[in-house]
Every structure is written in structure tokens, then in C-alpha cells.
Amino acid sequence: MEPVNSISRMGFRKWYERELIDSHVSLVTCVLSAFVAAACFETFTLPAPPLTALLQAGGMIGGAALTWASWLRYRRIMLRAWRFGEQAVCKQCTLYGRFNILASGAITPPATEDEPHPASQVWMNVSCKRCGHTWRMPEPADRPAR
Numbered sequence: 001m002e003p004v005n006s007i008s009r010m011g012f013r014k015w016y017e018r019e020l021i022d023s024h025v026s027l028v029t030c031v032l033s034a035f036v037a038a039a040c041f042e043t044f045t046l047p048a049p050p051l052t053a054l055l056q057a058g059g060m061i062g063g064a065a066l067t068w069a070s071w072l073r074y075r076r077i078m079l080r081a082w083r084f085g086e087q088a089v090c091k092q093c094t095l096y097g098r099f100n101i102l103a104s105g106a107i108t109p110p111a112t113e114d115e116p117h118p119a120s121q122v123w124m125n126v127s128c129k130r131c132g133h134t135w136r137m138p139e140p141a142d143r144p145a146r
């Protein structure tokens with residue numbers, strides 16, 4: 001169950017660093033594939049030989065698909081790193097990113113009209129390595145007041 005397995009194996013700080021590197025590799029891939037798609041679109045002409053036109057059309061479609069997939073991957077990884085990174089500070093002694101995982105699991109939020117198929121969200125109960133303070137990360141979102 002990611003990211004719990006990775007964090008318990010390599011520690012939070014290393015996991016967070018790798019998430020940021022991984023997400024930025026996706027961002028670079030997104031930009032480069034957008035350039036490839038734009039270049040193929042710019043040079044695409046129908047009177048071209050069939051093989052050339054086919055390669056350019058493939059570059060446009062493949063570049064656009066890779067751009068979109070890379071953007072979604074970048075966004076997903078950054079949001080996950082942000083969710084966990086924001087709550088990796090012990091509230092009692094302010095130690096950052098040094099904790100033991102006590103328990104973990106996943107919950108699926110209830111379906112709403114806006115999001116009929118919500119993704120499962122991983123949670124961890126952790127304890128600070130310095131002071132032993134325990135907390136849950138990421139903390140459940142606040143429910144709107146009724």
C-alpha cells in the first residue's frame with residue numbers, strides 16, 4: 001500500500017525527496033512531449049509522403065497523449081506529497097519528518113454528486129521519534145458545518 005510501504009522502508013524525508021524528483025521528471029516529460037506534439041503539428045502537411053504524414057500524425061497524437069498523462073501524473077504525485085508533507089511536523093516538538101508508523105489503512109470517502117467514484121485515501125497513525133507524540137496523517141478533512 002503506497003506510500004506507507006515506501007515511507008516505512010526509506011523514511012519520510014527520503015520518500016518526500018523522491019516524490020518531488022519523480023513529479024518534476026513528469027513535469028519535464030510533459031513540457032518536452034508538448035514540444036514534440038507542437039513541432040509535429042507545425043510541420044504536418046497533407047501532400048507529404050504517406051509515411052511522413054503518418055509519423056507526424058503519430059507525433060501529434062502521441063505527444064498530446066503523453067503531455068496529458070505526464071501532467072496528470074505530476075499533479076497526482078505533487079498532491080500526495082503535499083498532503084503528507086504538510087502534516088509531517090510533530091505538533092508537540094516541531095520535529096519534521098521523523099516518525100514511526102504505528103498503523104495504516106485506507107478509507108474511501110463517500111460518493112458525492114461532483115465525485116461519484118472517489119479514490120481511496122491512505123492514512124497512517126505515526127509517533128514522533130523524539131517525543132513520542134502520536135497523530136494521524138493526513139488528518140481527515142474537516143467536515144463542513146451543518
Ligand SMILES: [Zn+2]
Nearest residue numbers: 090093128131
Ligand atoms: Zn515530537
